[in-house]
Every structure is written in C-alpha cells, then in structure tokens.
Amino acid sequence: MTQSYSGALRKMRTHANENNEVCYELPIGESAVDVNALIGSEIALSFSNDIHCVHCNRKTKKSFNQGYCYPCLISLAQCDSCIIKPEKCHYHEGTCREPEWGEAHCFNEHFVYLANTGNVKVGITRQVSDTISPRWMDQGATQATVMLRVPDRLTSGLVETLCKKHIGDKTNWRTMLKGKPEDVNLIDVKHELMEKISAELAEIQQEKGLQAVSEVESKVHHINFPVETYPDKIKSINLDKTPDFSGVLQGIKGQYWMLDGDRVINIRKFAGYNVTLQVL
Structure with missing residues (x-):
C-alpha cells in the first residue's frame, strides 16, 4: 500500500x-x-x-x-558571515545582528575536532560529549575525535584558523558519497597538528588566559551510515x-x-x- x-x-x-x-x-x-x-x-x-x-x-x-528568505538572510545573526567564519565574530564591536541570539549560541563551550569525511578535516561544534556529534553525522564523517575545548565561538574560530594552515576545513561531498574511506589514525594526526600550532596556540592562551584553550583526551568515534x-x-x-x-x-x-x-x-x-x- x-x-x-x-x-x-x-x-x-x-x-x-x-x-x-x-x-x-x-x-x-x-x-x-x-x-x-x-x-x-x-x-x-x-x-x-x-x-x-x-x-x-x-x-x-x-x-x-x-x-x-532574503529578508531573514540579511537580518538574522544565524545567517551572518561569521557563522561560516567564526573568527570574524563581531559581537565585541557592538554590531551583532541579534545580541541575545549571539549570547545564547556563541558564548558557550565549543570544541575543535578532526573528522574523516573522505579526507581529514578540522571543524568546530558545540555538541560534543561521550556521544557522537550531530555535526559529524551531517558531514558524513566515518571517524571523528575532539582536539580542543574553548570557551566561545570566536576563540574556536581563531584556533580553527591556525589549524587550517596545515589541514583543510571542507568536506568534499562527492568524495564523501563515493564510498567508505579507509580509516586514518586521527590521534597521530591530532598530535602532529598540535605540535605545528603550539607556538601560535600559546599566543591565544596568553591573550585569553591559560584555561581558554584546553586539550581534550578523546577517543576516536567510528560512525556507520x-x-x-x-x-x-x-x-x-x-x-x-x-x-x-x-x-x-x-x-x-x-x-x-x-x-x-x-x-x-x-x-x-x-x-x-x-x-x-x-x-x-
């Protein structure tokens, strides 16, 4: 029927x-x-x-x-360019489109992660615990692990920018849909990346406080589709x-x-x- x-x-x-x-x-x-x-x-x-x-x-x-719709595109904070590029957060300049929305969504813990979506990428999410983040599932990641915990969205963007000098931040959707990729040792990738960004990461900690960026000892999550x-x-x-x-x-x-x-x-x-x- x-x-x-x-x-x-x-x-x-x-x-x-x-x-x-x-x-x-x-x-x-x-x-x-x-x-x-x-x-x-x-x-x-x-x-x-x-x-x-x-x-x-x-x-x-x-x-x-x-x-x-177009009016919402140009008026909502959730549609602003800083959502795609959080390092460009401008709340502190007093120009956030919706300050209350920004306070609710941008001033809480964020996590910088590594994921295997057919290629290894760096990303940020607010939704991580011992379970699998919805963001990883939405991106078609077959593996993912958390690297760092930060206090807000702006800091997550600054850290992600450091990582992007060494690793991509985009999912190639065509590659992602072509099949299940081979597993990657994400812990090794994490340690190598942490070493490469350590000096610049220390500068962010010096500016925002030692507790502003903390490494997370996280397991690698394996995700099946x-x-x-x-x-x-x-x-x-x-x-x-x-x-x-x-x-x-x-x-x-x-x-x-x-x-x-x-x-x-x-x-x-x-x-x-x-x-x-x-x-x-």
Whole structure:
C-alpha cells in the first residue's frame, strides 16, 4: 500500500544507535518519517513549487542559505558571515545582528575536532560529549575525535584558523558519497597538528588566559551510515530543475539520499520546500 507524506521539508534529524549507525528522521509537514526504514524501497518525491522560509514562514520565490528568505538572510545573526567564519565574530564591536541570539549560541563551550569525511578535516561544534556529534553525522564523517575545548565561538574560530594552515576545513561531498574511506589514525594526526600550532596556540592562551584553550583526551568515534550501494558516477538532483523524481533509495549519508542510477539529493539544501513523498 502506498504511503504518502506532504508538507515543508526540513533537514533530517539524526542520532546514533548502539552500533554507532546513524538513524535518520525526516520532518515533512507534521510527519516525522523513519528514512532508514525506506532503504531498498521505491520512493517518489514531487515539489509543488511552493517555498516558505524556515524561520519566518514567509513565502519566497528563492531559498537562501538552506531555507531562508532574503529578508531573514540579511537580518538574522544565524545567517551572518561569521557563522561560516567564526573568527570574524563581531559581537565585541557592538554590531551583532541579534545580541541575545549571539549570547545564547556563541558564548558557550565549543570544541575543535578532526573528522574523516573522505579526507581529514578540522571543524568546530558545540555538541560534543561521550556521544557522537550531530555535526559529524551531517558531514558524513566515518571517524571523528575532539582536539580542543574553548570557551566561545570566536576563540574556536581563531584556533580553527591556525589549524587550517596545515589541514583543510571542507568536506568534499562527492568524495564523501563515493564510498567508505579507509580509516586514518586521527590521534597521530591530532598530535602532529598540535605540535605545528603550539607556538601560535600559546599566543591565544596568553591573550585569553591559560584555561581558554584546553586539550581534550578523546577517543576516536567510528560512525556507520545506512548505505546498501554507493554511486559510481554522481548525478545530483536539483528540485528547482527536476521537481519530480522516483527511484529506489539505496542509502543515506550526511544529509544526502542515494538513489539508483547514481543519483543523489542533498535534503538539507531544500529545507522549506513543500513536497509530497510517496513510498510506493
């Protein structure tokens, strides 16, 4: 029997089960769809050509920054350029778009980490404990470990900038979707990187205090994704150009669905799009 779900898309919610496999839940309208359960099934998705901002729900002809209308893009702190480049935080200059939002999200502990997404990268997150960070799952990381703990977002950006002189900070999504990469000794990479940035790290500690940056003795987390078949040649689906598609769901990694015919779609990119999903 065909199952049908309609409404606005949101990025998939994730958690890791006891086997460290990522479990995906897709918010669509009022429903929350267990996407893992759909792997191996034929699905069809159609876009109604109706887009609403994920923040203010304003109808918009074009979505910006994964779901926002243009007025929200230029007014919200969460859409400011310092979210992508935290070393450019300008709260202390009195120019934060939304000071209360900044105080709630930027002035708390952040962590600098290393992850294997097909290549080893450095990144920052607020969500780390003994469990797997949602950020690692969203990036399709098969391994990750924490390097450093810092007191706020600006400091995390300054430390990340030091690391970027020696290691990349971007995920190559095509490489990430091509298969499971070979394991890397992230602890060795961490120690080598710490040695390379030690002098400049000491300067940050001298300016902000010795406790401002502290090394974290963290294990390497291994993360598994529900994928039956990886694509050979990636063909990306864009709902603006291809509003209707169908096929067999073969796997999920990061925020991507993998379908037969080497097709992939980044669900997060189309947050706010009103669609109908059918399980055939």
